[in-house]
Amino acid sequence: MTYCLAINLEAGIVFASDFRTNAGVDQVSTYSKMHGFCVPQRRVLLLLTAGNLATTQAVVNSVRRDIGDPAATTSLNTVEYMFDAARYIGKISRQVQARHTDQNNESGPSLEATFILGGQLRNQPQEIYLIYPEGNYITASPAKPYLQIGETKYGKPILDRMVSPGTSLEDAARCALVSLDSTSRSNVSVGPPFELSLYDKDQLELNRHLVLTEDSPFYISLRDKWVEAVKHGFEELPRFSWEDGSDTLV
Amino acid sequence: MTYCLAINLEAGIVFASDFRTNAGVDQVSTYSKMHGFCVPQRRVLLLLTAGNLATTQAVVNSVRRDIGDPAATTSLNTVEYMFDAARYIGKISRQVQARHTDQNNESGPSLEATFILGGQLRNQPQEIYLIYPEGNYITASPAKPYLQIGETKYGKPILDRMVSPGTSLEDAARCALVSLDSTSRSNVSVGPPFELSLYDKDQLELNRHLVLTEDSPFYISLRDKWVEAVKHGFEELPRFSWEDGSDTLV
Numbered sequence: 001m002t003y004c005l006a007i008n009l010e011a012g013i014v015f016a017s018d019f020r021t022n023a024g025v026d027q028v029s030t031y032s033k034m035h036g037f038c039v040p041q042r043r044v045l046l047l048l049t050a051g052n053l054a055t056t057q058a059v060v061n062s063v064r065r066d067i068g069d070p071a072a073t074t075s076l077n078t079v080e081y082m083f084d085a086a087r088y089i090g091k092i093s094r095q096v097q098a099r100h101t102d103q104n105n106e107s108g109p110s111l112e113a114t115f116i117l118g119g120q121l122r123n124q125p126q127e128i129y130l131i132y133p134e135g136n137y138i139t140a141s142p143a144k145p146y147l148q149i150g151e152t153k154y155g156k157p158i159l160d161r162m163v164s165p166g167t168s169l170e171d172a173a174r175c176a177l178v179s180l181d182s183t184s185r186s187n188v189s190v191g192p193p194f195e196l197s198l199y200d201k202d203q204l205e206l207n208r209h210l211v212l213t214e215d216s217p218f219y220i221s222l223r224d225k226w227v228e229a230v231k232h233g234f235e236e237l238p239r240f241s242w243e244d245g246s247d248t249l250v
Numbered sequence: 251m252t253y254c255l256a257i258n259l260e261a262g263i264v265f266a267s268d269f270r271t272n273a274g275v276d277q278v279s280t281y282s283k284m285h286g287f288c289v290p291q292r293r294v295l296l297l298l299t300a301g302n303l304a305t306t307q308a309v310v311n312s313v314r315r316d317i318g319d320p321a322a323t324t325s326l327n328t329v330e331y332m333f334d335a336a337r338y339i340g341k342i343s344r345q346v347q348a349r350h351t352d353q354n355n356e357s358g359p360s361l362e363a364t365f366i367l368g369g370q371l372r373n374q375p376q377e378i379y380l381i382y383p384e385g386n387y388i389t390a391s392p393a394k395p396y397l398q399i400g401e402t403k404y405g406k407p408i409l410d411r412m413v414s415p416g417t418s419l420e421d422a423a424r425c426a427l428v429s430l431d432s433t434s435r436s437n438v439s440v441g442p443p444f445e446l447s448l449y450d451k452d453q454l455e456l457n458r459h460l461v462l463t464e465d466s467p468f469y470i471s472l473r474d475k476w477v478e479a480v481k482h483g484f485e486e487l488p489r490f491s492w493e494d495g496s497d498t499l500v
Binding site: 153154155156157158160161162170171173174175178182183185186208210218221222225226227228229230231232233234236237238239240242243 | 403404405406407408410411412420421423424425428432433435436458460468471472475476477478479480481482483484486487488489490492493
């Protein structure tokens, strides 16, 4: 399984993902699911991947090949709008899935893959897109400025409570890490290392990228302080009437 | 949708559930999903229900009918062990589903239902069981002393972080309410009122039962203080190296 998310803020975009992949409990491995495609001062694009690993690797390889191929009709270096980039990823994903689904006669494991594409092209607004296995795509909204793929539910409440468009990049990044940590505690198929990229709006380059392993002092500190904060928070919650002798609340 | 949970503690059992049911967005209604079957000083049994409302209502009606019927071969008043009670609920659930599945030729909406049954029979340990639509059942373990049914994922991380067998009934009850509140924020099909029952081990009676509406001062206080605690917790999380000028952590 996998858990990736992107948060679209006034200050920029936060991208976060875990490294764990599994095809059955005896085939657990670690792969980066965050792929950057960047031409400094012109365009920054980050792709997060979830789903069938063969499909996502083939898509990323095709994207890289097209960028290096002057004869390619479309590539992430030639698209003029973010939604064109999303459509291009969706089209490649469908082609890869179709290629192998034909051979398998639609039997066997799911070849589906889901992507988040985010970033900015020069003179255009930054955007994030979620690209479905069918190749179609949606963007985020100010009311819910994040997108998630993979094992999304465990880590959603903390985003719903904490993230709004005005949140700082760093606070949103901490929130993304807590969201990843909560997910990894509740589902063993999601786990560290965690990868994090912060994009500053209009900078058109990516220079804050972290990989946090299980032993990373920053991750250990964040995890411990969060547990402490949650425990402390519980102590502050109201007492039931029979605990403190009052019966005003109920 | 629905979210119910039971937590099996050294001090007793906490039961919690929401009231919301929906069959499509234009058929949202409120029903209690917590059903008590109690013979003071002899046995206390609580049943939480999720899934098809017609199935769960028919099961609860059958359970009540059998209790009142001296000719019934089995009822919750005659079972000798908690696992017999779980098997009995599972059997009725399968019968109800089969009755209506035949008429429908297996087409139409799912008639499946899932239950949590918890409580204590005199001179026996307290236990909680999760009863699957197939009629089979599992109990909780000390390592994970809770069971959930319905929309379970959003509210799981807080249980994993906070609940262990030694947790007090009241702290576990507060945790159950935070778990319900987190779920209702992330999924509109789960919502208040929330229902809560606390069973004190070996008491063989139920006398702490609360229904918390959206306007209940206790619920409002708990919700607000939790948001405050989470926000405060975020302020305590470690800064990234570029925020405080250090680069010791990463």
